Amino acid sequence: MIFRNIINKLPFRGGRRTQPQPSIVLTTQITNPRLIDASVDTSTSPSTISGVFGIDITNSGILDTRSTRITDASIKLIKGETSINIGSVDEPQEIKDIPAGDTRTIKFEFDRETEFADVVIDDICNIGEITADMQITVAEILLAATYSSKETIQVESSDCNVIKLNISGQSSINVNQTYEWSVSTESGATVSGITWDMGDGTTKRGKQVSHEYTSEGEYNITVTTEQGNTASKDVVAERLPLAIVGPTSVRVGENNEWRPTGENLQNLSGFEWSMGDGTLIQGQMARHKYSDEGTYTIRLISDQGESTSIEVLSSYPNISIQAISGQDTVQFDQSYQWSITGNNLSEADRIEWNMGDGSVKQGNPISHTYRQSGDYTITVNIIVSDDVIESRTDDVVVEGLVI
Numbered sequence: 001m002i003f004r005n006i007i008n009k010l011p012f013r014g015g016r017r018t019q020p021q022p023s024i025v026l027t028t029q030i031t032n033p034r035l036i037d038a039s040v041d042t043s044t045s046p047s048t049i050s051g052v053f054g055i056d057i058t059n060s061g062i063l064d065t066r067s068t069r070i071t072d073a074s075i076k077l078i079k080g081e082t083s084i085n086i087g088s089v090d091e092p093q094e095i096k097d098i099p100a101g102d103t104r105t106i107k108f109e110f111d112r113e114t115e116f117a118d119v120v121i122d123d124i125c126n127i128g129e130i131t132a133d134m135q136i137t138v139a140e141i142l143l144a145a146t147y148s149s150k151e152t153i154q155v156e157s158s159d160c161n162v163i164k165l166n167i168s169g170q171s172s173i174n175v176n177q178t179y180e181w182s183v184s185t186e187s188g189a190t191v192s193g194i195t196w197d198m199g200d201g202t203t204k205r206g207k208q209v210s211h212e213y214t215s216e217g218e219y220n221i222t223v224t225t226e227q228g229n230t231a232s233k234d235v236v237a238e239r240l241p242l243a244i245v246g247p248t249s250v251r252v253g254e255n256n257e258w259r260p261t262g263e264n265l266q267n268l269s270g271f272e273w274s275m276g277d278g279t280l281i282q283g284q285m286a287r288h289k290y291s292d293e294g295t296y297t298i299r300l301i302s303d304q305g306e307s308t309s310i311e312v313l314s315s316y317p318n319i320s321i322q323a324i325s326g327q328d329t330v331q332f333d334q335s336y337q338w339s340i341t342g343n344n345l346s347e348a349d350r351i352e353w354n355m356g357d358g359s360v361k362q363g364n365p366i367s368h369t370y371r372q373s374g375d376y377t378i379t380v381n382i383i384v385s386d387d388v389i390e391s392r393t394d395d396v397v398v399e400g401l402v403i
Contacts, residue, residue: 253385
């Protein structure tokens with residue numbers, strides 16, 4: 001139902017009304033021809049326009065009316081050069097028993113199927129007016145007079161009960177994620193031939209549609225029905241803001257973890273990490289170790305989330321050797337112990353001793369037995385991620401057995 005009870009006893013404004021003067025003045029007179037009620041149903045094709053047309057008949061005589069008749073009534077709605085006759089009186093209607101000096105409202109019902117109703121709706125609902133041409137002929141015995149009125153009637157658009165379409169669905173969405181929208185009517189009227197323009201070059205059909213936007217931006221969704229009704233909805237497609245949680249200073253060769261943080265992470269997928277050293281990692285968490293010193297940019301992207309990044313400094317731990325402790329002169333075939341002191345020795349991946357005789361030891365302290373006499377150089381290496389980051393040497397003399 002497009003509009004109902006749009007005009008309820010509205011007076012005509014600014015029109016023309018002619019009342020021919022018969023040689024004998026009629027005692028019954030017509031005043032205030034008007035549309036009392038009108039409705040249009042566009043759920044059918046063609047549309048149906050119906051309603052009630054009314055006039056007031058006043059008895060100005062001294063006796064009750066007895067032989068007064070409405071012999072003709074013509075009601076036309078007009079737009080431009082086109083008009084539609086929506087009602088008429090084919091047979092005279094007798095109007096009896098109106099007391100002297102009283103007024104009675106006479107109503108005429110009309111009901112027509114016509115595509116012209118859509119044109120009238122446009123005037124009423126968008127322009128706020130309707131033009132009507134009405135002619136009523138009243139007769140008393142042998143006398144008759146025709147009352148005419150062609151009026152442009154102003155109508156408040158708020159009185160226009162248009163089939164309003166409501167689009168249900170989210171206005172703020174994420175890219176690369178599927179969402180649903182549906183359309184309904186406020187009045188419960190039936191509409192058909194529903195077409196959706198999703199604003200990105202995609203069209204769909206049906207009462208409910210699903211769609212996925214692949215690019216960020218603002219989109220205007222427009223729905224159009226076969227009956228000519230339309231509605232629109234603005235949608236903003238964005239990527240979810242993301243941030244990276246994890247260390248920004250790491251040790252060379254040490255495994256570390258980085259994770260995303262943000263709202264609605266459960267709705268995100270397709271995570272890919274670029275660790276800045278040529279390594280790519282798939283998944284919501286990145287676990288990685290850097291093999292060299294330097295500053296690396298970790299970048300995270302996802303199908304629905306924003307690209308985000310942090311900088312990570314990879315460096316060796318601050319380890320230093322202060323001294324090698326142990327005897328400088330030893331006897332061969334006897335076991336001796338050496339050790340080192342220094343800063344942050346526990347952060348080394350390993351402490352490696354080259355004893356100068358081809359033997360390699362690990363740890364701190366270490367024990368060793370030389371099998372031959374001679375002069376040897378002991379070298380101690382601090383190793384992190386297979387790199388020697390600190391080294392110290394010491395000389396030792398191995399003496400033979402004295403006889």
